[in-house]
Amino acid sequence: MKPSWDWKLTDLAAVRKNGRTVFSCFSCGGGSTMGYKLAGYQVLGNVEIDPQMMQIYRQNHNPRFSFLMPIQDFKRLPDAELPDELFNLDILDGSPPCSVFSMAGDREDKWGGEFAFREGQAVQRLDDLFFDFLDVAEKLRPRVIVAENVKGMIIGKARGFVSMVLSRLREIGYKPQLFLLNSATMGVPQKRERLFFVAARSDEEFLPLKLDINEPLVCYGEVRSGEGKPLNPERETYRRWMRKRPCDLSMGDITEREKGRASDFNTIILKDQKVSNTLASSSWFLRSDEPCRISDLDSIRIQTFPADYDFMDTDVSYVCGMSVPPLMMHRIAEQINQQWFATN
Structure with a gap:
């Protein structure tokens, strides 16, 4: 049997669908998108600011609803200009750009500054993007929000930013949980520690999510x-x-x-x-x-x-370096469906 990390996009045709829908923000090349698809979800589309990343996303994922624009422009679109499916999502997914919270360099000096990741991208205040994403969540009201970011967010002064994110999630009507996860425990051949915010809408009667995944290491x-x-x-x-x-x-x-x-x-x-x-x-x-x-x-x-x-x-x-490992998101999305959606 092939190892789980050895797979092809064509394999997705054989994945049993679970009937759940996802929309992805800051999608890059679609690492998260592929993880959800491996877990049986339907990914309806994406928002991405980078034209080159959007080109390869569309090439590989053929999204139904695809928005090439900054997240700030997307959140200001009138509701009437958005498809009805986006107001009935099971999961709103996002990986807000996180370099200002990385442990590399003098990160505090970057907070509040305006940057562009690549030539041709718009200049943005990167530490505001998480809250722009939550504005989208407030607009679309998905059943669950999943947001990925770097471990550096819970180290030192950045913990205050995490508290603000958690407070904002509660303010817009969600019950947040915070997980520090290592992709190496999920069958990914890589030690990649990432922070995941998983928040269920307050009217959902879900028990606390457990993400105790411990698969063998892959060297x-x-x-x-x-x-x-x-x-x-x-x-x-x-x-x-x-x-x-x-x-x-x-x-x-x-x-x-x-x-x-x-x-x-x-x-x-x-x-x-x-x-x-x-x-x-x-x-x-x-x-x-x-x-x-x-x-x-x-x-x-x-x-x-x-x-x-x-x-x-x-x-x-x-x-690859800018993306969530698909197998990591697969394991997380699989547990969300098994523990939450499949039981309600």
Whole structure:
């Protein structure tokens, strides 16, 4: 039997549908979308600001209702201009951009600032986007809200922001729960800790959700495949590979971070016998036993993207690094259906 991380979009045709509907905000390449589909949900459509990401989303997911615009514009659309199906959702899903809460860099200096992730995107206050998403939730009134973000939101001063999010969820009529989950416990070949806000509408008589998922770990050697791009011995990345290769990964990363070597911190060495670190769009993932980057197929498998996903002309590592691992969302969505929807 194939491992769960080895799958194709064409496999979705055989998935038994559960009759539940989802709409995705900040959809990027559709990592969450694919997770819901694997769990049997119908994903009606999406909102995405990035034209290139929207192009590959539409190519791979063929959404019925697709909105290429900032979330602020979407929430201001008159109700009459939105399809009726969006006012009868089971789940409103969203991954508000979270770089201002990442533990990388001087994050507090970024709070309140305006940024664009990529050339061509609109400049936005990223720490406001979560509340724009909740404004959409207040407008559409789904049965359940699921929002994913980085672990850094519950560390240090950022915890005050989390309290504001939880208060806003209660204010608009939802009962929120907060989960810190590691994708490695869900069959994903990657140690990716993420915060999930799961909130049921107050009129839903659901018991508290439990997300105690503990599947066997999948090490890098199990998914490793293909040839990586060789490093140039004359470049700094090769020298970083030489410096970091003998070191224990976790201690090496901490040491380099304390020295202020941001470039070293973003250079990750993968060993066959260990689970991969978090796949990030800004990091260089190198193999420990040869001076090369990991292959595109490695990135696809580490992120549990389907083997037949059409990345078109986009960078594979960027799309994967910016997305929720589909298998991670599959496990969460599966539990929401089993514990909540299927019992009511």
